[in-house]
Amino acid sequence: MLNPEQAVLEANTEFYEAFAASDIGAMADVWARKEVVVCIHPGWQALRGRDQVMASWRAIFAGGSPPVRCTDAAVTLMDQMAVVVCVERLPDAKLAATNIFVLEDGLWKMVHHHASPFTARDLPASDPPPPPHSLN
Amino acid sequence: MLNPEQAVLEANTEFYEAFAASDIGAMADVWARKEVVVCIHPGWQALRGRDQVMASWRAIFAGGSPPVRCTDAAVTLMDQMAVVVCVERLPDAKLAATNIFVLEDGLWKMVHHHASPFTARDLPASDPPPPPHSLN
Numbered sequence: 001m002l003n004p005e006q007a008v009l010e011a012n013t014e015f016y017e018a019f020a021a022s023d024i025g026a027m028a029d030v031w032a033r034k035e036v037v038v039c040i041h042p043g044w045q046a047l048r049g050r051d052q053v054m055a056s057w058r059a060i061f062a063g064g065s066p067p068v069r070c071t072d073a074a075v076t077l078m079d080q081m082a083v084v085v086c087v088e089r090l091p092d093a094k095l096a097a098t099n100i101f102v103l104e105d106g107l108w109k110m111v112h113h114h115a116s117p118f119t120a121r122d123l124p125a126s127d128p129p130p131p132p133h134s135l136n
Numbered sequence: 137m138l139n140p141e142q143a144v145l146e147a148n149t150e151f152y153e154a155f156a157a158s159d160i161g162a163m164a165d166v167w168a169r170k171e172v173v174v175c176i177h178p179g180w181q182a183l184r185g186r187d188q189v190m191a192s193w194r195a196i197f198a199g200g201s202p203p204v205r206c207t208d209a210a211v212t213l214m215d216q217m218a219v220v221v222c223v224e225r226l227p228d229a230k231l232a233a234t235n236i237f238v239l240e241d242g243l244w245k246m247v248h249h250h251a252s253p254f255t256a257r258d259l260p261a262s263d264p265p266p267p268p269h270s271l272n
Contacts, residue, residue: 035212036212038212038219038221038234040221040232040234040252040254042252043252043253043254043255044232044254044257045223045230045232045254045256045257046221046223046232048210048221074184076171076172076174076247076248078215078216078217078238079214079215079216079217080214080215081214081215081217083174083236083247083248085174085176085182085184085248087181087182094181096176096180096181096182096250098174098176098234098248098250100219100236102214111212111219112212112219112221112234114232114234114250114252115252116176116178116179116250116251116252117179118176118179118180118181119179120181121180121181
Protein backbone atom coordinates (compact mmCIF):
# COMPACT_ATOMS: atom_id res chain seq x y z
CA MET A 1 0.00 0.00 0.00
CA LEU A 2 1.51 3.30 -1.07
CA ASN A 3 1.43 6.25 1.26
CA PRO A 4 -0.05 9.43 -0.26
CA GLU A 5 3.33 10.87 -1.22
CA GLN A 6 4.35 7.64 -2.94
CA ALA A 7 0.99 7.52 -4.72
CA VAL A 8 1.51 11.06 -6.05
CA LEU A 9 5.01 10.20 -7.25
CA GLU A 10 3.64 7.09 -8.94
CA ALA A 11 1.06 9.22 -10.77
CA ASN A 12 3.87 11.59 -11.78
CA THR A 13 5.90 8.64 -13.08
CA GLU A 14 2.92 7.41 -15.09
CA PHE A 15 2.70 10.83 -16.73
CA TYR A 16 6.33 10.66 -17.88
CA GLU A 17 6.00 7.05 -19.01
CA ALA A 18 2.97 7.98 -21.13
CA PHE A 19 4.87 11.02 -22.47
CA ALA A 20 8.03 9.07 -23.39
CA ALA A 21 6.01 6.29 -25.00
CA SER A 22 3.71 8.64 -26.99
CA ASP A 23 0.91 6.61 -25.42
CA ILE A 24 -2.20 8.76 -25.85
CA GLY A 25 -4.43 6.28 -24.02
CA ALA A 26 -2.18 6.25 -20.97
CA MET A 27 -1.88 10.05 -21.15
CA ALA A 28 -5.68 10.37 -21.23
CA ASP A 29 -5.81 8.24 -18.10
CA VAL A 30 -3.25 10.41 -16.28
CA TRP A 31 -5.33 13.61 -16.53
CA ALA A 32 -8.32 14.43 -14.34
CA ARG A 33 -11.79 14.16 -15.81
CA LYS A 34 -13.81 16.15 -13.28
CA GLU A 35 -11.62 19.21 -12.74
CA VAL A 36 -10.72 21.81 -15.36
CA VAL A 37 -7.18 20.90 -16.45
CA VAL A 38 -4.45 23.28 -17.63
CA CYS A 39 -1.27 22.53 -19.57
CA ILE A 40 1.56 24.98 -20.32
CA HIS A 41 4.00 23.38 -22.74
CA PRO A 42 7.41 25.06 -23.21
CA GLY A 43 6.90 28.22 -25.26
CA TRP A 44 3.12 27.79 -25.40
CA GLN A 45 0.32 29.78 -23.86
CA ALA A 46 -1.80 27.99 -21.27
CA LEU A 47 -4.17 25.41 -22.71
CA ARG A 48 -7.34 25.01 -20.68
CA GLY A 49 -9.78 22.15 -20.59
CA ARG A 50 -9.44 18.50 -21.37
CA ASP A 51 -10.19 18.84 -25.09
CA GLN A 52 -7.41 21.38 -25.72
CA VAL A 53 -4.93 19.61 -23.49
CA MET A 54 -5.45 16.18 -25.02
CA ALA A 55 -5.38 17.66 -28.54
CA SER A 56 -1.97 19.14 -27.70
CA TRP A 57 -0.65 15.75 -26.62
CA ARG A 58 -1.95 14.16 -29.79
CA ALA A 59 -0.13 16.84 -31.82
CA ILE A 60 3.08 16.29 -29.85
CA PHE A 61 2.85 12.50 -30.07
CA ALA A 62 2.22 12.70 -33.82
CA GLY A 63 5.77 13.99 -34.14
CA GLY A 64 7.13 11.31 -31.82
CA SER A 65 7.95 11.95 -28.17
CA PRO A 66 11.45 12.80 -27.06
CA PRO A 67 13.06 10.32 -24.64
CA VAL A 68 12.06 12.36 -21.60
CA ARG A 69 13.12 11.29 -18.10
CA CYS A 70 12.00 12.80 -14.82
CA THR A 71 14.45 13.32 -11.95
CA ASP A 72 14.63 15.26 -8.68
CA ALA A 73 10.90 14.95 -8.04
CA ALA A 74 9.76 16.58 -4.81
CA VAL A 75 6.18 16.49 -3.54
CA THR A 76 4.21 19.02 -1.54
CA LEU A 77 1.05 17.36 -0.29
CA MET A 78 -1.94 19.27 1.03
CA ASP A 79 -5.30 17.67 1.63
CA GLN A 80 -6.78 16.84 -1.75
CA MET A 81 -4.07 18.48 -3.87
CA ALA A 82 -0.40 17.76 -4.43
CA VAL A 83 2.34 19.63 -6.26
CA VAL A 84 5.34 17.87 -7.78
CA VAL A 85 8.37 19.89 -8.84
CA CYS A 86 10.85 17.95 -10.95
CA VAL A 87 13.46 18.14 -13.69
CA GLU A 88 12.66 16.81 -17.16
CA ARG A 89 15.81 15.53 -18.84
CA LEU A 90 16.05 15.35 -22.61
CA PRO A 91 19.17 14.49 -24.59
CA ASP A 92 19.95 18.14 -25.23
CA ALA A 93 17.92 20.10 -22.69
CA LYS A 94 16.69 20.25 -19.14
CA LEU A 95 13.30 21.60 -18.15
CA ALA A 96 11.79 22.57 -14.82
CA ALA A 97 8.30 21.19 -14.35
CA THR A 98 5.38 21.96 -12.07
CA ASN A 99 2.86 19.14 -11.97
CA ILE A 100 -0.31 19.38 -9.87
CA PHE A 101 -2.49 16.44 -8.96
CA VAL A 102 -5.87 16.11 -7.25
CA LEU A 103 -7.59 13.11 -5.72
CA GLU A 104 -10.35 11.92 -8.04
CA ASP A 105 -12.27 8.85 -6.89
CA GLY A 106 -9.33 7.92 -4.70
CA LEU A 107 -6.71 8.23 -7.45
CA TRP A 108 -4.23 11.06 -8.00
CA LYS A 109 -4.94 12.67 -11.36
CA MET A 110 -3.05 15.49 -13.08
CA VAL A 111 -4.83 18.84 -13.31
CA HIS A 112 -1.89 21.05 -14.26
CA HIS A 113 1.43 20.67 -16.09
CA HIS A 114 3.86 23.53 -16.70
CA ALA A 115 7.32 22.93 -18.16
CA SER A 116 10.01 25.38 -19.20
CA PRO A 117 13.63 24.93 -20.25
CA PHE A 118 16.44 26.16 -18.06
CA THR A 119 20.17 26.55 -18.03
CA ALA A 120 21.52 25.73 -14.59
CA ARG A 121 22.98 28.83 -13.06
CA ASP A 122 24.60 29.75 -9.80
CA LEU A 123 22.11 30.43 -7.10
CA PRO A 124 21.74 34.05 -6.15
CA ALA A 125 23.87 35.10 -3.25
CA SER A 126 22.14 34.97 0.09
CA ASP A 127 21.60 37.98 2.23
CA PRO A 128 24.72 40.01 2.76
CA PRO A 129 25.91 39.62 6.33
CA PRO A 130 24.56 42.24 8.71
CA PRO A 131 26.81 45.19 9.34
CA PRO A 132 29.18 44.66 12.26
CA HIS A 133 27.98 45.94 15.56
CA SER A 134 29.04 49.42 16.26
CA LEU A 135 31.76 49.69 18.84
CA ASN A 136 30.30 52.90 20.16
CA MET B 137 -15.62 40.65 2.94
CA LEU B 138 -13.92 38.88 0.06
CA ASN B 139 -14.96 35.38 -0.88
CA PRO B 140 -12.11 32.85 -1.07
CA GLU B 141 -11.64 33.23 -4.83
CA GLN B 142 -11.48 37.03 -4.54
CA ALA B 143 -9.02 36.71 -1.66
CA VAL B 144 -6.75 34.49 -3.76
CA LEU B 145 -6.90 36.93 -6.67
CA GLU B 146 -6.09 39.77 -4.28
CA ALA B 147 -3.00 37.87 -3.06
CA ASN B 148 -2.04 37.30 -6.70
CA THR B 149 -2.42 41.02 -7.41
CA GLU B 150 -0.24 41.86 -4.41
CA PHE B 151 2.47 39.62 -5.83
CA TYR B 152 2.48 41.50 -9.14
CA GLU B 153 2.33 44.89 -7.43
CA ALA B 154 5.38 43.96 -5.32
CA PHE B 155 7.12 42.65 -8.46
CA ALA B 156 6.42 45.75 -10.56
CA ALA B 157 7.45 48.07 -7.73
CA SER B 158 10.66 46.17 -6.87
CA ASP B 159 9.29 46.22 -3.31
CA ILE B 160 11.25 43.53 -1.47
CA GLY B 161 9.35 44.05 1.77
CA ALA B 162 6.00 43.57 0.07
CA MET B 163 7.40 40.57 -1.83
CA ALA B 164 8.59 39.02 1.44
CA ASP B 165 5.07 39.42 2.79
CA VAL B 166 3.51 37.73 -0.26
CA TRP B 167 5.39 34.44 0.23
CA ALA B 168 4.50 31.78 2.80
CA ARG B 169 6.67 31.44 5.88
CA LYS B 170 5.62 28.00 7.11
CA GLU B 171 5.61 25.97 3.90
CA VAL B 172 8.63 25.22 1.71
CA VAL B 173 8.34 27.65 -1.18
CA VAL B 174 9.49 27.11 -4.78
CA CYS B 175 10.14 29.66 -7.52
CA ILE B 176 10.90 28.91 -11.18
CA HIS B 177 11.87 32.12 -12.95
CA PRO B 178 11.98 32.09 -16.78
CA GLY B 179 15.05 30.15 -17.87
CA TRP B 180 16.04 29.23 -14.30
CA GLN B 181 16.08 25.95 -12.46
CA ALA B 182 13.68 25.63 -9.53
CA LEU B 183 14.73 27.59 -6.46
CA ARG B 184 13.62 25.97 -3.23
CA GLY B 185 13.20 27.48 0.19
CA ARG B 186 12.53 30.99 1.36
CA ASP B 187 16.21 32.02 1.51
CA GLN B 188 16.90 31.11 -2.13
CA VAL B 189 13.62 32.50 -3.39
CA MET B 190 13.95 35.84 -1.62
CA ALA B 191 17.60 36.13 -2.68
CA SER B 192 16.46 35.71 -6.28
CA TRP B 193 13.97 38.54 -5.93
CA ARG B 194 16.62 40.77 -4.40
CA ALA B 195 18.89 40.01 -7.38
CA ILE B 196 16.06 40.76 -9.83
CA PHE B 197 15.01 43.93 -8.04
CA ALA B 198 18.62 45.15 -7.94
CA GLY B 199 18.41 45.44 -11.73
CA GLY B 200 15.01 47.16 -11.56
CA SER B 201 11.74 45.37 -12.21
CA PRO B 202 10.10 45.39 -15.60
CA PRO B 203 6.64 47.00 -15.75
CA VAL B 204 4.88 43.65 -15.40
CA ARG B 205 1.09 43.43 -15.56
CA CYS B 206 -1.05 40.39 -14.84
CA THR B 207 -4.10 39.58 -16.98
CA ASP B 208 -6.41 36.63 -17.63
CA ALA B 209 -6.10 35.33 -14.07
CA ALA B 210 -8.15 32.19 -13.40
CA VAL B 211 -8.36 30.49 -10.01
CA THR B 212 -8.76 26.86 -9.10
CA LEU B 213 -9.62 26.63 -5.42
CA MET B 214 -9.37 23.45 -3.37
CA ASP B 215 -9.59 23.42 0.40
CA GLN B 216 -6.40 24.98 1.71
CA MET B 217 -4.65 25.43 -1.65
CA ALA B 218 -5.38 27.53 -4.72
CA VAL B 219 -3.80 27.69 -8.17
CA VAL B 220 -3.84 30.86 -10.27
CA VAL B 221 -2.99 30.66 -13.97
CA CYS B 222 -2.43 34.03 -15.60
CA VAL B 223 -0.61 35.94 -18.31
CA GLU B 224 2.28 38.26 -17.38
CA ARG B 225 2.51 41.13 -19.84
CA LEU B 226 5.78 42.95 -20.37
CA PRO B 227 6.43 45.61 -23.01
CA ASP B 228 8.07 43.08 -25.33
CA ALA B 229 7.00 39.66 -24.07
CA LYS B 230 4.17 37.61 -22.67
CA LEU B 231 4.66 34.89 -20.09
CA ALA B 232 2.40 32.14 -18.80
CA ALA B 233 2.43 31.89 -15.03
CA THR B 234 1.42 29.27 -12.50
CA ASN B 235 1.02 30.71 -9.01
CA ILE B 236 0.08 28.52 -6.05
CA PHE B 237 -1.19 29.84 -2.74
CA VAL B 238 -1.94 28.23 0.61
CA LEU B 239 -3.90 29.49 3.59
CA GLU B 240 -1.50 30.50 6.34
CA ASP B 241 -3.08 31.91 9.49
CA GLY B 242 -6.15 32.78 7.45
CA LEU B 243 -4.28 34.60 4.69
CA TRP B 244 -3.45 33.32 1.20
CA LYS B 245 0.31 33.16 0.81
CA MET B 246 2.34 32.19 -2.26
CA VAL B 247 4.18 28.87 -2.11
CA HIS B 248 5.01 28.44 -5.78
CA HIS B 249 5.64 30.67 -8.80
CA HIS B 250 6.53 29.39 -12.27
CA ALA B 251 6.71 31.70 -15.28
CA SER B 252 7.79 31.03 -18.85
CA PRO B 253 7.62 33.11 -22.02
CA PHE B 254 5.33 32.11 -24.85
CA THR B 255 4.46 33.06 -28.36
CA ALA B 256 0.72 32.78 -28.89
CA ARG B 257 0.01 30.06 -31.36
CA ASP B 258 -3.03 28.46 -32.85
CA LEU B 259 -4.56 25.90 -30.59
CA PRO B 260 -4.08 22.33 -31.69
CA ALA B 261 -6.91 20.98 -33.75
CA SER B 262 -9.49 19.11 -31.76
CA ASP B 263 -10.25 15.50 -32.35
CA PRO B 264 -10.84 14.71 -35.97
CA PRO B 265 -14.52 14.04 -36.52
CA PRO B 266 -15.46 10.40 -36.20
CA PRO B 267 -15.64 8.50 -39.44
CA PRO B 268 -19.05 8.65 -41.07
CA HIS B 269 -21.33 5.81 -40.22
CA SER B 270 -21.04 3.00 -42.61
CA LEU B 271 -23.96 2.71 -44.97
CA ASN B 272 -23.72 -1.03 -44.92
